[in-house]
Amino acid sequence: MATEISKGDKLYEGKAKILYKGIETGTIIQYFKDDATAFNNQKKGTITGKGIINNKVTELVMNNLERIGIPTHFIERLSDREQLVREVDIVPLEVIVRNVVAGTMAKRLGIEEGTPLMRPLIEFSLKDDDLGDPLIAEEHILSLDLADDEELSEIFDMTHQINDFLRGMFAGIGINLIDFKLEYGRIFDEDGIGYRLVLADEFSPDNCRLWDMKTNEKLDKDRFRRDLGGEVEAYQEVARRLGITF
Numbered sequence: 001m002a003t004e005i006s007k008g009d010k011l012y013e014g015k016a017k018i019l020y021k022g023i024e025t026g027t028i029i030q031y032f033k034d035d036a037t038a039f040n041n042q043k044k045g046t047i048t049g050k051g052i053i054n055n056k057v058t059e060l061v062m063n064n065l066e067r068i069g070i071p072t073h074f075i076e077r078l079s080d081r082e083q084l085v086r087e088v089d090i091v092p093l094e095v096i097v098r099n100v101v102a103g104t105m106a107k108r109l110g111i112e113e114g115t116p117l118m119r120p121l122i123e124f125s126l127k128d129d130d131l132g133d134p135l136i137a138e139e140h141i142l143s144l145d146l147a148d149d150e151e152l153s154e155i156f157d158m159t160h161q162i163n164d165f166l167r168g169m170f171a172g173i174g175i176n177l178i179d180f181k182l183e184y185g186r187i188f189d190e191d192g193i194g195y196r197l198v199l200a201d202e203f204s205p206d207n208c209r210l211w212d213m214k215t216n217e218k219l220d221k222d223r224f225r226r227d228l229g230g231e232v233e234a235y236q237e238v239a240r241r242l243g244i245t246f
């Protein structure tokens with residue numbers, strides 16, 4: 001497989017990905033970098049090989065989710081670091097799912113990390129780096145018209161289905177899916193009025209917490225965020241258990 005594919009203009013460079021225009025109208029090429037940032041860009045580094053693993057984990061997750069009926073922006077993987085996706089209008093929300101208390105929830109509410117939740121919790125943050133992605137309520141979303149009632153209930157339904165599926169998928173390889181972040185996008189019809197909501201962005205150890213079921217060892221970006229070391233090996237271990245070659 002070619003290492004890189006011909007692509008159009010660069011549209012955006014983010015912390016972990018670069019987006020290029022695809023050759024076909026309405027498509028985008030996502031290029032996955034090894035760069036890692038944390039705490040809203042205050043900590044910067046690289047995790048060697050991360051881009052390749054995140055590209056392939058995202059491919060596997062998106063394909064599996066499509067199979068259970070979740071619409072996604074994913075079209076196909078093009079190379080080790082590139083995948084073709086549909087262009088979407090991103091809903092400016094970070095949809096956070098939590099099965100176990102960790103990270104900012106543990107800090108904010110003073111609850112010990114690792115405390116299981118009675119039922120999965122869905123939280124929303126406003127997608128705005130300058131503001132540090134502040135937590136917002138459903139009422140903010142509706143009052144600010146970031147999404148309407150119908151979309152919000154679709155987001156809840158899809159997110160619960162995704163969580164149920166992924167918890168099972170990771171449990172099958174001895175990993176506890178603690179929490180994760182999703183983003184959704186709108187794909188408009190040709191009339192520019194009708195649209196459908198799809199899962200967008202990526203799913204990888206960059207945006208979820210994965211703990212080994214037996215040892216509780218962290219197999220995700222917290223190894224980098226918290227200076228635990230062994231982040232390259234942790235990403236490789238997740239890929240290996242998922243049957244991904246890299």
Ligand code: 5GP
Pocket residue numbers: 094096102103104105133179180181206207208209221
């Ligand atoms: P927390 O709110 O505890 O920092 O994050 C909850 C979950 O969402 C974690 O799995 C974390 O990786 C993911 N997450 C939250 N915000 C972001 C973000 O801005 N970027 C990425 N990549 N993941 C995020």
